[in-house]
Amino acid sequence: MALHLKLHTQPDVPLEADCISPDRMQSLKNNEISSMTVFHGNRQVKLGDFFDCKGTFDGEITIDGDLSNIKHIGASMSLGKIIIEGSVGLHTGAGMQGGEIIIEGDASDWLAAEMLDGKITVKGNAGHMTGCGYRGSSIGMQGGEIFIHGNVKNETGHVMRRGLIVVGGDSGDFTGVNMIAGTIIVFGTMGIRTGAGMKRGSIISFNEAEILPTFSRNCEYQPTFIRFYAKYLEKNGFLVDPSYANGSFERWSGDSVEINRGEILLSKHKNK
């Protein structure tokens, strides 16, 4: 049986619970887990003040309850699996180095900020700054994979350096802003100023998008690598219509305010 945490008391202010991580809990007994320190606002409290703890750690932690006011779950984790049965708060999986987080509900802002490796799946929506770098930081996500089945808000993949972000729904403004490398795939529509300041990397959308004037149109072609990705996305629960994956994409290079080696690929399927 997996280690099972159940929220019994909703915090009044955000609870900073970076101790909810397989790395930190793997060798502890339930009473030790319950007495781990968390910050409730600016007060130090025990995890047990908010969560019931049952079962034993077998590589997996399951968390029940509305966790939208719980921050930093799985932050910097490097192994194991966390399954969040509902929605979750800020900074989930921030700095994650390995392992897997599955969120059955929505995720708040700064999901997987500065993530290094591992995999995060969000069955609902995610907030602003998914897979981004923190303010003042020159590098955001440096590896790993984020799969969001719903929508995301602004600045997804900001200063992203490596890795894959897949958005099943729409993304907000500034998708891939200042992106250094990596791949962002958006099934829905993207907001304005996509790829602003991007150096390298790929932003792929299966819809039309507003392109900044600092991007130049190259051609319409069929990128083989997208078919490769399509197969992988299907394994991760995203249905890719073959007519999209096998169809033509319009390639835009940019951002010319930077080194101009990034690309935005827009599916032309709808125009046929």
Next chain:
Amino acid sequence: MTAIYINMRLLKLKLAKYFMKIKSTQITDTFAEAFKMHGTRIIITAETKEWAVAAAQSVTGFATSVIGCKCEAGIEAEISPDHSPDQRPGISVLFFAMDSASLGKRLMERIGQCVMTCPSTACYNGVDEGNEIVVGGQLRYFGDGYQSSKKILNKRLWRIPVMDGEFLVDDVFKIKEAVGGGNILIHAKDQNTALKASKAAVNAMRKIPNVILPFPNGVVRSGSKVGSKYKALIASTNDAYCPTLSGLVKNTEIEPGVNSVLEIVIDGLTLKDVEEAMRVGIEAAIKPGVKRISAGNYGGGLGQYQIQLHKLIANGEK
């Protein structure tokens, strides 16, 4: 001298009781001497099967024998879009060479010249385990700085801009220990019978995964022996199996009634695959007019593996 040769041939006939016989074909109690090699599989995909086949035929050209071609290669199988890495028609190709470094060089040369040049193709590693050889990571320089890479499923793919779009190629290919030089020899009453029997054998062998038959249509007529009377040559015609020399050479393997011998060479990723291919090949080649099926060896002193024909047949019957 002629009398001596006739006597030897008669002696062989007397030894026929030691031969296994299936229908009218004798299976010689001998072995194929196979060698430890290094092998790999590449998967070529393209927009249509025709282009994938074109690239596969090109990349496997001039690759019949390591003696003269530095590697041995052949088409293993077709891959349907459902099973190919990028959902396009594909062809899997096997390559073999005597060592890993040499095979790596051949991959670089051949993928660069024969696959990258072929319209719409992409090229992927098809082996899970083995030594890693950087191929795409070298070919990428053709992109002159415009190349880019994608990392997915813990592997890196290079996207090299070319005139019809992009050439997608795996960064590294894996090379594993393999087996080369499995073979059977079909001794027939005439050339037509030998061709028919070898075709049947090839068709059966090609259904076995992880093996290739590197010679034209899978069949070789110019079997070789080690050495030559000419010092510069390391190999020369296998005179013992040449019907036109049966009355001339002392060690002829041509018995009365045999006028044509064809050989099928098999390379495989494992010994078991080579053995299975040989077994089904022998069974398929047993036809009226095929007097005998044997195998080529060097007395057991060169190759690491000895594949006994009688044992193969016996195992097949089990």
